[in-house]
Amino acid sequence: MKALKIKKGDTVAIISGTEKGKQGKVVKVFPNNLKLTVEGINVRKKHTRARRSGQKGSIVEVALPVNFSKVVLICPSCKQKTKIGARFAGDKKVRVCKKCNQEFE
Numbered sequence: 001m002k003a004l005k006i007k008k009g010d011t012v013a014i015i016s017g018t019e020k021g022k023q024g025k026v027v028k029v030f031p032n033n034l035k036l037t038v039e040g041i042n043v044r045k046k047h048t049r050a051r052r053s054g055q056k057g058s059i060v061e062v063a064l065p066v067n068f069s070k071v072v073l074i075c076p077s078c079k080q081k082t083k084i085g086a087r088f089a090g091d092k093k094v095r096v097c098k099k100c101n102q103e104f105e
């Protein structure tokens with residue numbers, strides 16, 4: 001299986017769909033179905049039901065997962081949308097920005 005190059009905490013840009021151009025921080029990665037949730041992206045309002053009588057249901061906003069194919073990484077160093085390579089620094093695998101050649105975890 002191809003290693004996923006985007007991790008939790010990365011900043012990504014949306015490159016297709018209705019939210020194209022937006023950026024956000026990766027909140028969670030779902031490697032099994034190649035999806036991820038991004039802060040503020042694909043947010044839907046969700047109604048929650050009252051758990052007890054006398055309590056009101058409420059509306060919460062949740063970010064739904066988007067496909068990996070819809071996002072690109074924003075390089076933490078040069079702040080550009082970039083493709084990511086991989087390289088070994090000693091015995092540790094690091095990611096490399098293909099634009100500025102900067103290594104990062």
Ligand SMILES: [Zn+2]
Binds near residue numbers: 075079097099100102
């Ligand atoms: Zn870079």
